[in-house]
Structure formats: C-alpha cells, structure tokens
Amino acid sequence: MTVNTGQPARVTRKDVARYAGVSTAVVSYVINAGPKKVAPGTEAKVLDAIQVLGYRPNAAARALKLGSTEMLGLVIPGNTNPFFAELSEAIEQAANERGYALLLTSSDGATSKERKHVRNLLSRQVDGLLLTSVEDEPYLDDVIASGIPAVLLNRYQPSEHLPSVGVDLAEGARAAVEHLIWHGYENIGLVKGISASRIPDEREEGWASALTKAGLREGQIFTSTFSMEGGYRAGQRIAAARDRPTAVFVSSDAQAVGVLRALHEAGLQVPQDIALVSFDASFQSAFTWPALTAMHQPTEQMAEAAVSALLDRETASTENMVFPTDLVVRRSCGCLPES
Amino acid sequence: MTVNTGQPARVTRKDVARYAGVSTAVVSYVINAGPKKVAPGTEAKVLDAIQVLGYRPNAAARALKLGSTEMLGLVIPGNTNPFFAELSEAIEQAANERGYALLLTSSDGATSKERKHVRNLLSRQVDGLLLTSVEDEPYLDDVIASGIPAVLLNRYQPSEHLPSVGVDLAEGARAAVEHLIWHGYENIGLVKGISASRIPDEREEGWASALTKAGLREGQIFTSTFSMEGGYRAGQRIAAARDRPTAVFVSSDAQAVGVLRALHEAGLQVPQDIALVSFDASFQSAFTWPALTAMHQPTEQMAEAAVSALLDRETASTENMVFPTDLVVRRSCGCLPES
Numbered sequence: 001m002t003v004n005t006g007q008p009a010r011v012t013r014k015d016v017a018r019y020a021g022v023s024t025a026v027v028s029y030v031i032n033a034g035p036k037k038v039a040p041g042t043e044a045k046v047l048d049a050i051q052v053l054g055y056r057p058n059a060a061a062r063a064l065k066l067g068s069t070e071m072l073g074l075v076i077p078g079n080t081n082p083f084f085a086e087l088s089e090a091i092e093q094a095a096n097e098r099g100y101a102l103l104l105t106s107s108d109g110a111t112s113k114e115r116k117h118v119r120n121l122l123s124r125q126v127d128g129l130l131l132t133s134v135e136d137e138p139y140l141d142d143v144i145a146s147g148i149p150a151v152l153l154n155r156y157q158p159s160e161h162l163p164s165v166g167v168d169l170a171e172g173a174r175a176a177v178e179h180l181i182w183h184g185y186e187n188i189g190l191v192k193g194i195s196a197s198r199i200p201d202e203r204e205e206g207w208a209s210a211l212t213k214a215g216l217r218e219g220q221i222f223t224s225t226f227s228m229e230g231g232y233r234a235g236q237r238i239a240a241a242r243d244r245p246t247a248v249f250v251s252s253d254a255q256a257v258g259v260l261r262a263l264h265e266a267g268l269q270v271p272q273d274i275a276l277v278s279f280d281a282s283f284q285s286a287f288t289w290p291a292l293t294a295m296h297q298p299t300e301q302m303a304e305a306a307v308s309a310l311l312d313r314e315t316a317s318t319e320n321m322v323f324p325t326d327l328v329v330r331r332s333c334g335c336l337p338e339s
Numbered sequence: 340m341t342v343n344t345g346q347p348a349r350v351t352r353k354d355v356a357r358y359a360g361v362s363t364a365v366v367s368y369v370i371n372a373g374p375k376k377v378a379p380g381t382e383a384k385v386l387d388a389i390q391v392l393g394y395r396p397n398a399a400a401r402a403l404k405l406g407s408t409e410m411l412g413l414v415i416p417g418n419t420n421p422f423f424a425e426l427s428e429a430i431e432q433a434a435n436e437r438g439y440a441l442l443l444t445s446s447d448g449a450t451s452k453e454r455k456h457v458r459n460l461l462s463r464q465v466d467g468l469l470l471t472s473v474e475d476e477p478y479l480d481d482v483i484a485s486g487i488p489a490v491l492l493n494r495y496q497p498s499e500h501l502p503s504v505g506v507d508l509a510e511g512a513r514a515a516v517e518h519l520i521w522h523g524y525e526n527i528g529l530v531k532g533i534s535a536s537r538i539p540d541e542r543e544e545g546w547a548s549a550l551t552k553a554g555l556r557e558g559q560i561f562t563s564t565f566s567m568e569g570g571y572r573a574g575q576r577i578a579a580a581r582d583r584p585t586a587v588f589v590s591s592d593a594q595a596v597g598v599l600r601a602l603h604e605a606g607l608q609v610p611q612d613i614a615l616v617s618f619d620a621s622f623q624s625a626f627t628w629p630a631l632t633a634m635h636q637p638t639e640q641m642a643e644a645a646v647s648a649l650l651d652r653e654t655a656s657t658e659n660m661v662f663p664t665d666l667v668v669r670r671s672c673g674c675l676p677e678s
Contacts, residue, residue, distance in 0.1 A: 031462045051484040071442070071463075079424045080622050089418055089445055096444070101463060103410070104443040105435070106428055123370045124410075124440060145390040228626045257626045264628045283419050287567045287596045289603045289628045 011055040020049035071101050072310060073121030074130045075114055076153075078106040081226065081254045082284035083297065084132070087153070090303035091130060098311055100127065109134055109225070111196065122146045128310030136197045151309045153302075156202055158320035165306045165321045169279075172295040172325035173206025173249060176277040179293070179327060180247040181214045183334045185275055189219035189245030191234045191255050193226040203251050203279065219245045224255055231258025238274065239266035247275040247333075253285045256292050256332075264289075271334040281328040290331035298323050350394040359388035410440050411649060412460030413469045414453055415492075417445040420565065420593045421623035422636065423471070426492070429642035430469060437650055439466065448473055448564070450535065461485045467649030475536045488649045492641075495541055497659035504645045504660045508618075511634040511664035512545025512588060515616040518632070518666060519586040520553045522673045524614055528558035528584030530573045530594050532565040542590050542618065558584045563594055570597025577613065578605035586614040586672075592624045595631050595671075603628075610673040620667045629670035637662050 013031075017024040022042060029036045030046040038046070049055070072095050079085040092102045103121060107114035111134050119142055121129055129143060129150040140161050143150045152164035180188050190207045204221070211218055222237050224230030231254060238248060239262055250256040256278035263270055270276055270290055278285060281296035305321050329335045352370075356363040361381060368375045369385040377385070388394070411434050418424040431441045442460060446453035450473050458481055460468055468482060468489040479500050482489045491503035519527050529546045543560070550557055561576050563569030570589065574597055577587060589595040595617035599609060607613055609629055617624060620635035644660050668674045 031458070047481065051480055054484060079418045079428055080421070082419070085418045085424050088443075092443060092445055101442050101444070101459065103440050104427075104431060105440070106431055119370070120440065141390055142386065145393065228622070232626070260628060261626050261630070283567070287571070287600050289599060291600070 011053045013055070015053055016046065016049045016055050019053060020045040022046060068127050069125050070099060071103055071124070071126045072128045072130060072307065073103045073105070073117075073124070073126035074132075075105050075107055075117045075121070076132045077109045077134070077226070079104075080228075081252070082257075082282040083253060083280040083299070086282045087299045087303060090299045091307060093300075094303045094307040098307065100307075100311070107132075107134065111135060115139060118142060122148055128307075130306055130310070134196050136195075136199050149310045149313065151306045153306060155320075156322060157199060163309045163319055163321065165302050165309070165323075167297050167302075167323045167325050169202035170206035170209070172279060173203040173251075174210045175206075175325070175327055176249050176279065176295050177207050177210035178214075179329075179333060180249065180275060180277055181210065181216065183247070183275060185247035186216055187219050187243065187245045187247070188216065189238065189241075189248040190221045191231065191238075191248055191250040191259060192221055192223045193251045193255065194223055194230070195226075203249075207249050219248075222248075224258075226252050226254055228254050228258040228261075231255030232262050233258070235259035235262025236266070239263055239268055245274065247271075247277075250276055250278045253278050253280040253282045253292065253294060256294070257284065257288055260288055260292075260332075270332050275334050276332040278332070279325075281326075285328070286330070288332075293330045293333035293335065294328050295325040296328045297325055350392045352394070354392055355385065355388045355394050358392060359384040361385060407466050408464050409438060410442055410463070410465045411467045411469060411646065412442045412444070412456075412463070412465035414444050414446055414456045414460070415471045416448045416473070416565070418443075419567075420591070421596075421621040422592060422619040422638070425621045426638045426642060429638045430646060432639075433642045433646040437646065439646075439650070446471075446473065450474060454478060457481060461487055467646075469645055469649070473535050475534075475538050488652065490645045490648045492645060494659075495661060496538060502648045502658055502660065504641050504648070504662075506636050506641075506662045506664050508541035509545035509548070511618060512542040512590075513549045514545075514664070514666055515588050515618065515634050516546050516549035517553075518668075518672060519588065519614060519616055520549065520555065522586070522614060524586035525555055526558050526582065526584045526586070527555065528577065528580075528587040529560045530570065530577075530587055530589040530598060531560055531562045532590045532594065533562055533569070534565075542588075546588050558587075561587075563597075565591050565593055567593050567597040567600075570594030571601050572597070574598035574601025575605070578602055578607055584613065586610075586616075589615055589617045592617050592619040592621045592631065592633060595633070596623065596627055599627055599631075599671075609671050614673050615671040617671070618664075620665075624667070625669065627671075632669045632672035632674060633667050634664040635667050636664055 013024050013027050017027045027046055029038045030043050076084045076088055079088055095102045105117040130153055132153040150162050152159050152162050155164040155166040156169045192204055222234040224234040278292045278294035281294035285292040285294045352363050352366050356366045366385055368377045369382050415423045415427055418427055434441045444456040469492055471492040489501050491498050491501050494503040494505040495508045531543055547557055561573040563573040617631045617633035620633035624631040624633045
C-alpha cells in the first residue's frame, strides 16, 4: 500500500533501530520522549541514527493507527489574565505528563471566537477538549455529536451534558467578605465581573450573604470586565464614589490590579483608605503594591482533575468537580504579615 | 484500501454535502472555519447534517493527504512572564489567521525540558517550529535534520542555521539609560537577567555604553532570573546596597515588577528614591505602581514576522529580523504624564 504523504517516509523506525543497535521500542521512547526513560548514551546513538538516516517519524500515520492524535485542545479567554495564564500552564503540564500536547486557543471572551475555536479543535480530532466558556450554557451540540470527551473549566454550576471543574465562588466570596468584616469595615463594596450569564453572580451572592449575616447593608457594586483595564475603570469609579466604600471585595486578581492603579492615581492608600480582598490569588497577586489578600483557586489540582476527567476515563469523576478556595492573607486587607 | 483508524469514518464529507444540499467544498469551509466564509444559514444546514449523520472529519487522514498538520509548535519559557504571555497570544493570533493551530509548550527556562519539547513537536510533524531557547547556540541538529521550518524567537544575534526574530537589545538599553541620564540621575545601576549565554549581555553593553558616553561611572549590577521572584530578590539587594543607585535600568518587566515589590517593602519611593526604566513594556507594565517607563518590544509585529517566516516561504525573510524598541514614558522614571 502506498500513501502519498507529501514527504514519504522512506526510512523506517526499524532502520533507525538497526543502525543504532537498539530495539524499535527504544527508538520510540526517544522519539516520543517516553513513556520509558532511555540512558543518555543510548539516546545519543538513536539521535545520531535519526540524523544520519534522515528519518522522520510520521505523526499522521501514527495518529491513524492509534486512532488518537495525543493532543488536547484548550479554549481560554486569553493568557494576559494572570489566572488563565497560570491555569493554562498547569493544564499543559498535566497533559505533558501523560504524553499529550496542548493546542491553546484564546477566545478574547467572545462567543463567536469561542465557537470557531471549538469547531476547529474538534475537526483536528483532539483527544479531549477543555473549554472555558463565555456563556452559562455554551452551545455544545457539536461537541456532543463529535463523541470527543470534553470538560468545562472555571465553572461552578453543573452542566447538563459535560463534567466540569470550578471552585465554590459563593463560599469563597463569603469568606473574603467575612475577613473584611472581621477587620471592622462596615461599608463594603463589590467589584463584579461582566459575563454573558443569566445565572445570578455567585460571588455577588456570597458577598451579599456575608453582609446580611453580619447585619450590614450592601455597599455599592461596580461592574467591569474581568481584566486589568476593566478593573482600572471600576477603580476610578470607586475613588470618585460619593459614599466611598472603606473596603471592597474584587472578583478577580486581574480586576484588582486595575483597581489598585486607579486608587494610587487618585492618591488613596490601600488598606488605610480602602481595603481590598481579591479572588484567584494567582502568581500576580503577591507582586502588586500592596500585595493582595485573595481567595486562592487551586489551579494545579483543577488542571489535574480536568485532564484526568478527559484521559483517565475509567477512574475519573464525570461530575461537577468543585474545589474550595483558601484565604491567602497579605497586606491589602489591613493584615501585615512578614512577607 | 482499508485503514484501521480506531474509529472508522463511515460517513463521508460527500454524504454531509448531499444531506445539506451544498458542495463538498462548502462542507470543508464550515469544518475548517475557512478559508472562505459561509453564510450563517448554510453553515447551520451543514452543522445540522454533521450532527444528524454523526460525521467526524478525520484529521489524521487529512494530514496524510495534505502532508501537513496545519499546526505550529511554540516553545517559550512560560506564560507567567507577561512578555511571553503577550508574545504567545500574538503568535496564536497570527497562526490562526492563516488557518494554523498552535501547540504551546513551556520550558520553564530549562535546557532539558526545551529539548524534550522540541523533539516532541518535531515528531508531531508540526509545519513550523518557533523556539525561544535558553541557550545562545541551541542544539538544532534534530530540527535541521527534520526539514521542518523553524525560527528562533527573542533573539538578537543571528543564528548560523535559522532565521530569527528579536529586538535590538543594546540599542534599547542605551535609549533607556539615556532617558535616565536626561533626568539627571548619575548613579545608574543595572538589573541583569541570567541566561545560559556565553555571548556578552547586550542590554549590559547598551547600559555601559550610554554611561561611558555621558562620562558617568558604571553603577552596581544586580543579576537575577528573568522572573518576578528573581526581580524581587534583586530589589532587596538594591534596597540594601551601600552605595545605593538613584536609578536602575531593569532588563525585563517581570523583573521590574519584583523590584518594585522589594522597594515598596523597604519603604523606598519610586521614582523619588530610585527611578526605574524597564524593558518589554508588556500589558503588565501599565498596571504596576508606579506605572513603568519601559522600552516597548513590538510583539504583534514580531509574531507576524516569525509566523510569516515559517509559512510564507517564498516572500518572507529568512534572515535575522531585528525590530527597534520604543520608549514608553510613564511614572517610574520621574516623568509624570497624564496617564
């Protein structure tokens, strides 16, 4: 049988094995960087043989034979949001550990781009799809029809059709606001994120419930996109607010970074004039000024759970996996730990 | 001819076209999201046909036939560095515009991981490889032997074997330091990055040459990894330095973010006690406190040039493409513009 591959693989893995004086299995391990380790000397021999013979492994033929592309596809809003940068890096890591590569796509938070990427990833026959959707109820007919396993990321509400991974947003927001209440703040505002959601905002619910429980009135709500730019504009509105809050719970680190910039520009001190607690506690949150007290999302565990749901189909959970968040205490709330 | 595909494609593109009442070309456009646009109504018909018939396009068979996987592979140190987050997003965009998907891998700045990723991407037969190497002279024998087009990113020195894309680091550093000299600072330090390089550090050369030209002595050098953590430790050393510099040129935004944190913690004011100019001017640099004056790397143009060098082989440059950097003036140098 002859198949036109554009660049036909004249030299086979067997030729490489014979030239290097090793088994074809060892050649595979070197080419695929696993699953078994190969001694550096042996590896050098195989690489030398590959070069001398001009061998090119044929990924397309391999995929046809395996019925697998050994790739996962990821859709995130974009990695200039530190939380998604961290999450996508953790997912790449979890995929690599299993011998899978990651196709990364950014939707910029736009439904049309998200759908286009999903369709494209399906047509590339990824072995699994990880989708951070802009919508509560993303259009999943294509995904389900494809039979390709998929998991929804960054999602608290269970989906009817797919497993999902997220954190308990309401509980996290409640804990954040309770920490501000413990500090003695009474006028506590909210920087809320904009989503295409018709479901009530869970962080807002957590914020409101903590205030109600403490007998405090709900402070002002400032809505913005989940971005540094959005947070910046929200921060300008906070600084100019007539009944300015003394503390604010901010729905993401990206927004909090922008809020801080606006408050600094307005000459307001954090936490003395306005205390902040943020959500995500991504790598970024330790490096703002002041460093952000924030609810930490366990990105590594979430990435591991999501990739496992796609690839370890027998043992993995297929349900809605909800992780708890932890309070990371730094300076922006008024606590002053060493670091 | 029968090929065992694991999941044989019983339904063909022809069946879908017949059911939807369109040509097979239109079916292709819908599946591949291009290259031609399809009217929304027609697209809906095709998607409906795909779902009803349970059609799964076979990417592996397509790749065999085309001799192309329509994928590019990217190796970056990691996207928790804002410059690389921005660059990888720009590359994804440039690849997508040409109908290519992007396999993203992170080396964490480690040679062993970099080589493993390169080998893995080659074995997946990407149509092009974009490599941000840890080394001046990365091991490229595998890449060259594969015949797969490759381009080196974030590189100022030309490579013997491959086209490359970068900025004029020495010239950028010189302009940054000249700006600090114009402000009147005389004791100007350097936060330098650690690399596996045996080539003299170009930013250091630019820094030194600007000082020499102005008749100023070279200030102290603080070396760190190109990361927020590294910059933080460098900043602690700056704050504690006996002959503390009054201004510092910092080799990357990631480091500058860390330096700022350390200076704040030490109770030092930027720019009053120490002025800073950084390198990259990534999205992050506008959102630090104070906002960073920085030399801007044109990531979109660089991404476009790199992807073009891989895919537009007839017209694209195959040489070392060096872009200029521009000074973005903000607060950290002592200039106080509106924004």
